[in-house]
Amino acid sequence: MALVSSYELIHKAWEQKKAIPAFNIHNLETIQAVIEGADELKSPVIIQTTPGTLKHAGIEYVAAIVKAAALKYDIPIALHMDHCPSFDTIVNCLRVGYTSVMIDGANCDYADNVELVRSVVKMAHAVNVQVEGEIGKIGGVEDDMFVNEADASFTIPEEAKQFVEDTGIDTLAVAIGTAHGMYKGEPKLDFERIEKIQSMINVPLVLHGASGVPDESVKRAIALGMAKINIATELKNPMAAAIKEVLANPDENDPRNYMGAAREAVKKVVKDKIRLCQTEGFAYEFGVVKK
Numbered sequence: 239m240a241l242v243s244s245y246e247l248i249h250k251a252w253e254q255k256k257a258i259p260a261f262n263i264h265n266l267e268t269i270q271a272v273i274e275g276a277d278e279l280k281s282p283v284i285i286q287t288t289p290g291t292l293k294h295a296g297i298e299y300v301a302a303i304v305k306a307a308a309l310k311y312d313i314p315i316a317l318h319m320d321h322c323p324s325f326d327t328i329v330n331c332l333r334v335g336y337t338s339v340m341i342d343g344a345n346c347d348y349a350d351n352v353e354l355v356r357s358v359v360k361m362a363h364a365v366n367v368q369v370e371g372e373i374g375k376i377g378g379v380e381d382d383m384f385v386n387e388a389d390a391s392f393t394i395p396e397e398a399k400q401f402v403e404d405t406g407i408d409t410l411a412v413a414i415g416t417a418h419g420m421y422k423g424e425p426k427l428d429f430e431r432i433e434k435i436q437s438m439i440n441v442p443l444v445l446h447g448a449s450g451v452p453d454e455s456v457k458r459a460i461a462l463g464m465a466k467i468n469i470a471t472e473l474k475n476p477m478a479a480a481i482k483e484v485l486a487n488p489d490e491n492d493p494r495n496y497m498g499a500a501r502e503a504v505k506k507v508v509k510d511k512i513r514l515c516q517t518e519g520f521a522y523e524f525g526v527v528k529k
């Protein structure tokens with residue numbers, strides 16, 4: 239089918255205390271791994287790119303591959319822009335058919351952040367594209383952005399409420415103890431904060447920095463309102479390991495072999511994460527016919 243809006247996916251998941259898994263992809267093989275894994279488990283899925291990925295792969299290439307893949311399968315697939323600080327890049331995303339975007343004004347003060355997000359919401363909603371915003375600062379490394387521990391700040395529930403009202407965003411990314419990248423120790427999620435925020439706002443929450451968070455914590459966060467779970471680093475590690483293993487043979491030079499191994503390794507994690515998000519078979523609730 240054609241790409242779908244992530245709005246319906248996330249809202250239906252939110253109502254049922256599930257989460258839509260959102261995977262950061264980098265190239266053809268990672269797109270294939272995500273979509274094949276999702277298709278095998280009949281899960282809806284969000285494919286997402288950061289600005290760095292677009293710099294590497296080219297927005298036209300990414301959009302064309304994901305659209306071609308969506309037409310090949312009958313599960314609902316959305317294409318999302320992750321952590322985008324640039325209004326101009328968002329315009330380009332809309333131009334090539336992204337079905338949701340995240341505008342990241344984390345480096346602005348509150349007033350400028352609201353102004354930027356509002357302008358994106360106005361434009362994106364005009365073409366039925368959903369907007370994710372973020373309030374509070376999630377620590378760690380994401381693309382070219384680095385937020386050190388001292389600068390990371392938890393989302394304040396009252397501020398979250400104000401931000402949603404001021405901007406009109408559809409989903410909200412919150413800082414509640416996770417960080418981008420891999421953790422040194424075990425991350426502690428602030429469940430009370432999630433609960434408080436969710437009780438005050440009427441939009442689904444998004445969990446960033448889920449890589450390395452224990453499954454039980456992710457499940458509890460989903461039960462409290464996290465309806466989109468971002469997975470990036472946990473795909474990169476097995477991919478790199480699989481490539482290294484194949485290339486340990488000094489005579490190996492065939493991209494089909496090492497990238498093929500990478501694809502299989504990524505697909506395995508994708509399926510684990512779909513089960514964690516409890517969306518196995520969820521595609522059937524979006525008009526997908528059982529064969």
Ligand SMILES: [Zn+2]
Pocket residue numbers: 321376380418446447468
């Ligand atoms: Zn993030």
